[in-house]
Amino acid sequence: MSPPILALREAGVLTLTFNRADKKNALTQEMYGLLHRELQQAAGDDAVRVLVLQGGQDLFTSGNDVTEFLQRPPGGLDTPVFDFLRSLADFPKPAIAAVGGPAVGIGTTMLLHCDFVYCGDNALFSVPFVNLGLAPEAASSLLLPLRVGPAAAAEMLMFGEPMAADDALAVGLAHRVLPPQQLLDYAQAQARKLAAKPSASLVLTKQLLRKAQREAVHAVMADEAWHFARMLQGPAAKEAFSAFLAKRKPDFSKL
Numbered sequence: 655m656s657p658p659i660l661a662l663r664e665a666g667v668l669t670l671t672f673n674r675a676d677k678k679n680a681l682t683q684e685m686y687g688l689l690h691r692e693l694q695q696a697a698g699d700d701a702v703r704v705l706v707l708q709g710g711q712d713l714f715t716s717g718n719d720v721t722e723f724l725q726r727p728p729g730g731l732d733t734p735v736f737d738f739l740r741s742l743a744d745f746p747k748p749a750i751a752a753v754g755g756p757a758v759g760i761g762t763t764m765l766l767h768c769d770f771v772y773c774g775d776n777a778l779f780s781v782p783f784v785n786l787g788l789a790p791e792a793a794s795s796l797l798l799p800l801r802v803g804p805a806a807a808a809e810m811l812m813f814g815e816p817m818a819a820d821d822a823l824a825v826g827l828a829h830r831v832l833p834p835q836q837l838l839d840y841a842q843a844q845a846r847k848l849a850a851k852p853s854a855s856l857v858l859t860k861q862l863l864r865k866a867q868r869e870a871v872h873a874v875m876a877d878e879a880w881h882f883a884r885m886l887q888g889p890a891a892k893e894a895f896s897a898f899l900a901k902r903k904p905d906f907s908k909l
């Protein structure tokens with residue numbers, strides 16, 4: 655069986671690929687743990703100059719694994735998912751995301767911690783936390799309005815409907831839209847361009863660009879995590895996840 659996260663180091667670029675197609679690249683605690691370890695190692699490895707995060711050209715990720723949400727809900731900050739989010743938020747080198755197809759939940763919120771988001775014209779960005787009885791995570795309540803503006807952020811976070819690639823480009827969530835079959839090659843080409851630049855200068859530029867927000871990002875992430883863990887145990891989330899797995903519509907009429 656191939657590993658659920660593929661890690662490839664080539665020409666100064668570390669490419670991490672979500673590799674769980676049968677479950678639409680849903681992310682498990684094991685996968686967050688692997689991602690976290692790769693990021694930690696890459697942060698201190700001079701041979702890695704740029705990071706690329708990707709799924710396939712037709713599928714980024716369907717977000718957190720719903721079965722795990724039901725059976726082993728993460729209970730706070732000392733969990734693989736938050737280790738991953740913190741290590742991505744603090745990743746010192748340029749990070750590129752290549753998004754083809756759906757990017758659900760954390761699939762979209764993790765993009766707010768990447769420096770460049772390239773997407774296929776098939777990309778669909780969604781943060782359906784309200785529809786799942788949950789709350790924003792990964793500092794998205796802070797970073798999404800800053801990135802796309804308060805109006806688009808409210809629409810995305812409260813209606814939870816997928817945003818198409820062209821709209822994501824228009825609001826500034828994506829940097830460029832490409833035909834899906836060109837997406838992964840384009841992301842690699844951009845990564846190699848960055849890898850050829852003076853690394854210390856890129857690292858310093860990224861650090862300065864993020865400095866004013868860094869403390870707030872971590873504080874908001876922790877605050878959201880507390881609410882998220884509480885909401886995960888609530889009746890609306892349980893109904894939403896059970897309905898998804900049973901392939902029926904959730905019934906929130908009494909909640």
Ligand code: COA
Pocket residue numbers: 676677678680681715716717718719720721756758759760783786898899
């Ligand atoms: N967690 C666990 N399993 C998931 C999953 C997730 N996040 N997303 C998809 N799957 C599973 C389905 O249960 C299904 O499993 P099965 O073949 O055993 O029945 C399989 O992956 C295929 O999913 P399906 O929904 O049939 O594919 P689709 O092409 O119709 O839709 C998506 C793809 C990504 C749009 C849809 O799966 C989706 O919306 N997933 C998001 C789930 C979610 O709420 N994520 C949490 C966000 S916080």
